[in-house]
Amino acid sequence: MNPSDQMTADGYLDRYEAAAERDPLGGIALLAGWLRTDWRPLFAELRAHRPVLVTPAFALVTRFTDVTDVLSRGEVFTVSGYAPRLEAALGGPVMLTRDGTPLNWREKALMQVMLPPDDVPHVRELVGRTADEALDAARPRGRIEAVGELFRHICMTVCAQYFGFPGPDAQTLSRWSRAVMTDATANLAGDPQIHAAAVRAGGEMMDHLHRLLAERRAQLAAGRPPAPQDVFGRLVRTVLPEELALDDRRVAINVAALLLGFAENASGSMVHVVQQILRRPQVHRAAAEAAHDPDPAVFDPHVWEALRLDPFLKMIPRTCAHDHVLAAGTPHETRVPAGTLVLAAVASAMFDEAVVAEPEEFRLDRPRHVGLHFGHGPHACPGVHPGAAVICETVRRLLRRPGLRLLPPPDGLVVRDRDVFPDRFPLGLDQKGS
Ligand code: HEM
Incomplete structure (x- = not known):
């Protein structure tokens, strides 16, 4: 990385404020552009000079303590913004659309039980085998299109063989996931076509899941139990006291959430991880050696x-439910008005010099608590254990391959859907060796 990326480039705030004075929408457009292209220096300047920036469209929260505070206060900074879109696609609520409700408490706890750390060795074995097969198949070509042939392929295999939700086929699963998550997370302007596509895809997925659930129940009744590490199978076999039991709709929605919580985040994260490692030759060498360690x-x-x-x-x-003062008692205390869309910038928090020493350096000795990859607070990820195993084992198998390299542009560029979701990331491989 270019070390100047981390330098405070004073000037973003001045330019934003000058533009916003002329035209508030122009100011927002400037910020939105910088959030895509200049996020590191923009966040560095905000952390130093305006850690909570309230604009007419959203509030940006950039310091570690304030980001974790926002994510910890579910009663003030709510997930109600996700609700209309995700619920329209799923036909009902899901834990991520409900704060502090009995539904959130019960179903989150249940899904944590269904996704235990004990499954990690099984998930690693499944992922390692699938990754090696895909890499072996690509090797004679001397290249692999890492998103389609590896990252999404592995996510859909995990969904089929570990979650127990194969869909009609991997391509359809992938399409459902992308359509619903595009609307839930990347449709800030509220484009009605994106929303309609998500509702259509979600409807198909839920109809399919209800049919699959009926099949699963029939198999169980016929004395054919599912494999032990089949998450859907576990849910179908779970017997709870009547007052806590999940009806069919709740079971189907929670299986849908396995795919939706996982696939886009995992495959996108793998692209970013591999890019960052391969751009640093020394780190690449060390990581490749570590990838061969049996541990x-x-x-x-x-x-x-x-x-x-x-x-x-x-x-x-998050959405601010009522006026709230962030960074209270500090020189930067800031009132966030009710109704504000609050963006808790985890990417900024993980560069905060107050908690991360030499944040621009690649170091392996970071304290565990600075990693916010799986969220923080009441909505932290229930799939953290298997989810982390998928990402690590996939990248580990890839890093073992000799000759792994970024390809020069334009061919080697990451192609993204709507500037967000990676769809294409060709990588070079040696045609010999394994
Ligand atoms: C087995 C795989 C996974 C499953 C089943 C899963 C599922 C979920 C679900 C259902 C939620 C909502 C939790 C709630 O509202 O309380 C969630 C939250 C979250 N997940 Fe995962 N996930 C998986 C993997 C991942 C991966 C690989 C990442 C990132 C690298 C990730 C990052 C997150 C984050 C950041 C949140 C918090 C979202 C928020 O606070 O708004 N998850 N996950």
Whole structure:
């Protein structure tokens, strides 16, 4: 990385304020552009001079303490912004659309039980085998299109063989995931066509899941139990006291959430991790050596440090339920008005000099608590254990390959859908060796 990326480039705030004075929308457009292209220096300047920036369209929160405060206060900074879109696609609420409700409490706890750390060895074995097969198949060509042939392929295989939700086929699963998550996370302007596509895809997915659930129940009744590490199978076999039991609609929605919480985030994150590692020759050499160590714990910290340097999910959105003062008692205390869209910039928090020493450096000795890759607070990710295993094991198998390299532009460029979701990332491989 260019070290100047981290330097405070005073000037963003002045330019924003000058533009916003002439035309508030022009100011927002400037900020939105910088959030895509200049996020590191923009966040560095905001952390130093305006850690909570309130604009007419959103509030940007950039320091570690304030970001974790926002994500910890579910009663003030709510997830109600996700609700209309996700609920329209799923036909009902899901834990991510409900704060502090009995539904959120019960179903989140249940899904944590269904996704235990004990599954990690099984998930690593499945992912490692699938990755090696894909890489072996690509090797004679001397290149792999890492998004389609590896990252999304692995996510859909995990969905089929670990979650127990194969869909009609991998391509359809992938399409459902992208359509629903585009509307939920990347449709800030509220484009009605994107929303309609998500509702259509979500409807198809829920109809399919209801049919699959009926099949699963019939198999169980016929004395054919599912495999032990089949998350859907576990849900179908779970017997809760009547007053806590999940009806069919709740079961189907929670299986849908497995795909939706996982696929876009995991495949996007893998692209960012691999780019960050391959751009640093020394780190690439060290990571490739660690990837051959039989203990995955030797390799995995490379992944989280690479993702810290360029997180796929840079900001987590919340809606401010009532006026609230952030950074209270500090020189930067700021009132956030009720109704504001609040962007908790985890990408900025993970560069905050107050908690991360030499934030621009690639270091493997980071304290665990500075990693916000799986969120923080009441909505932190229930799939963290298997989800982390998927990302680490996929990248580990890829890094073992000799001759792995970024390809020169334009061919090697990452192609993204709507500037957000990576769809294409060709990488070079040696045609010999494994
Ligand atoms: C087994 C795989 C995964 C599953 C089943 C899963 C599922 C979920 C679900 C259902 C939520 C909502 C939790 C709630 O509202 O309380 C969530 C939250 C989250 N997940 Fe995951 N996830 C997986 C993997 C991942 C991966 C690989 C990442 C990133 C690298 C990730 C990052 C997050 C983040 C940042 C949140 C918090 C969202 C927020 O606060 O708005 N997840 N996940």
